[in-house]
Amino acid sequence: MAYKLNFLINKQPVEIAVEPHLTLLEVLRDHLAMTGTKEGCGTGDCGACTVLVNGEPVCACLLLAVEAEGQEITTVEGLATGDGLHPVQRAYIANGGLQCGFCTPGFLLASVALLAHHPHPTEKEIRETLAGNLCRCTGYDKIVRAVQTAAREVEHA
């Protein structure tokens, strides 16, 4: 039996009826066609499906959609405003912080949450906070630099 749910996704109210066994990730990707959020493992180990729930990073594959009822959700599609990219998005591009780009949406959201909590993170804080997101292409060097750049940019903004 389907449950009717209400969320605020990227500041837009969304109402949808879904089966109770579906994860937030399945609802986003398969029912709302928001495929920017990726699935790399489905078991919470890779972080590719990271979204923000009330500003906190969450693996969308581990959260049942019904648990997100009434919450405010941010996905990668909600970072840019119109054509204006979020400072974190710009910093990832400028620093070469992405290669294949599959892990990138998760990293971007984890980075946004990181900077919200630690506006001036040390390299160690960046590395430990992003350790829940796996990237197989970059070796993390340029991702760390991207977050450092974004921190400076947010500070000056």
Place this chain on the structure above:
Amino acid sequence: MPKTQVIGQPLPRIDAVDKVRGEAVFGTDVQLPRMLLAKFLSSPHAHAEILSIDTSQAEALPGVRAVITATDIPEVDTYDPGHRFHAFLARRFVVFVGQPVAAVAADDLATAETALELISVQYRPLPAVLTLQEAILPDSPSVAHGHQTDSSESAAHGHTTVSSDKAVEKPETSPNIANRSIYAHGDVAAAFAASAVVVEHTYTVPTVHQGYIEPHAVTAHWDRANHVTVWQSVQGAFAARDLIADTLGIPRANITLNSTEIGGGFGGKIEGIFSPLAVLLAKKSGRPVKLVLTRREELIGANPAPRSVIRLKTGAKKDGTLTALEAEVLMDAGAFPSNWIMNVITTLLRNNYRFQAWRLEGMEVLTNRVSITSYRAPGGVNASFAIESQLDEIANQLGLDPLQLRLQNLALQGDLLADMQPQAWVGAKEVLMALAGHPAWTDSPPLRVGEDGLLHGRGIGMGSWGGARGPAAALAILEADGKVRIVLGTVDVSGSFTSMAQIAAEALGMSVEQVVMSKASPDYAPFAPMSAGSQTIYAMGAAVKEAALNLRAKMLKYVAEDMRVPETQLDINEKGVFVVGKPEQARSLPMVYQLGTEWFAEHGPLMGEGSARQRQPAPGMAATVAEVAVDSDTGQVFLTRLTTAQDVGQAINPLAVEGQIQGGSTQSVGLALWEEVMYDAQGRVRNPSLLDYHMATAADMPMIETIIVDTPGGDGPYGAKIVGEPSIIPPVAAVANAVAQTIGARVYDLPITPERVWRAMQAGL
């Protein structure tokens, strides 16, 4: 002539905006109307005969639209029972745990999963060959079914002997030795006897997974009569089309293969071995079908990289001159042979250094495990861990500097390789010298016992990779708005489209923003090699350069005729074609376009062709210095500093090149310290999750310093050489050597786990 304006610029990826906005469409993201989702049932046995499969209950489940088993595979002339591609569904026998035996397409994933539980398979378990030691015994059960090529003397499929002595080698008989190679030269016994030091050990490298974050993903849709369109995350669109054509007997003209954005491949997604399941299910159901592997299915059943056991013996004179090399290589291919990776391992043991005499014997061995395939410089790590560990031990025993020992023994241009061919130009000396003069090497070594209470040390490793090299073709088309469209059938796995836009812009004399990279399916693109073997810039980049130069020449010719000035007085810039020294006398790019398109035009449309033959060899050299810290109580190793130098020739895009070196180096550290697909005694994977199969995280790694070395060699575009693969090779040995230097004992088995370090320390004390 073109000026160097954009070659060597560190530009962000041209696809970066789509990717940070979440708009890039990967294989997993494909959605079509009426699309079904697929799951496959896989074998729980490493080796068994399938007595029966009953799918009737699954077929009766509401929401199930198709179920397939081997009986649904069409008979094809190209069927090859000895090839993994054709084992996408088990026929009479299952030969590894995880091999698909049936597949289902249903309205949703939950229904498909339920349907799998309703399929009943009766198996007769057979003796499974799971260790290399048992696999090579003459009386071992045979892994292969129906594809032994020689039953009289040896079941070896391939037998290569390259020996200057022309000695006749008698291989032992085992049904599981798929390929056996011997490379021999000189009097090995005499050379060992004349050595001041001889070191001999056995080195093991485990099965590892490529670890791309996007699992295999393929969607198939029979959209016209007898025509199927496939969207797939693959490294080689032409190779992926060939696989479908050869396994299912579909004419190539009836297959459209759209390669999507690919979430990493590293050799594991060259052809996309699961596509026949989706294509057959789509055919049977009459609806589009998408198949995406789970991470568990990836780690159990999707072509990992091979484990190997290498017995290696090396001799050297007192002054460090290497004398003799003897090796026995056992490489586990799993249930189907690669037919090449073992030869890479065996020859790479020898090829970076000069020896007076050698005898190398390699065997590619079949076992009842999932079959293996490429992983970034396939086999390079297996060989490098062994030989580079051994060289370090020799340097240590002789009291010589390990970097100098390598320098004095390098196999350079003209030296004979294991296959008795001369070495091409290699930048080995330059790469080592770049490290020798770098703070990574010249800084005082870390204090053995640091203020952190940990033990510290430093190590070096070197590696080389030959790379693939074409041929390749591309088109360059001038568009109405003055942009130049590059049409090509290759896949961008590493930022190569950005670098190729730079190559095209450089050749044309225009800006990168004026170049549009148009990836086309094999229906529309001329032949492109797979994005593998580090050949995309080296080979496809050469075709793009040729196409751009061909277009440029035609643009100059047309404008010269139109303006009645000699071609030699014309040049091209971002605005158009102009007279040198008189920029006001010009034809804008849209006007040039019209010279080949307007009514009564004297020329045909402006289009450049690039059809580049195979490139010359341009082996890539890389070397790494690693510093580690070891907790002597637990044996845990922390990587504290990593510097990799690599000869890439001219770096077309240094930002991309650095990213490749850093990424390859990090994968290598994972192989050194953490990664292993573990199997139990029944051949089942014990750690099929990313929690238990540990890949490097941001917290595991330091910043990675890169040194881009540019030496000549090869005939790549603008002096570019291969980039992607070499960097994965040397860090493994650099880390292993750093650990050995730190703890005063050596670990001969990867990964270098805390337990192994701790045990080595206890034994060494």
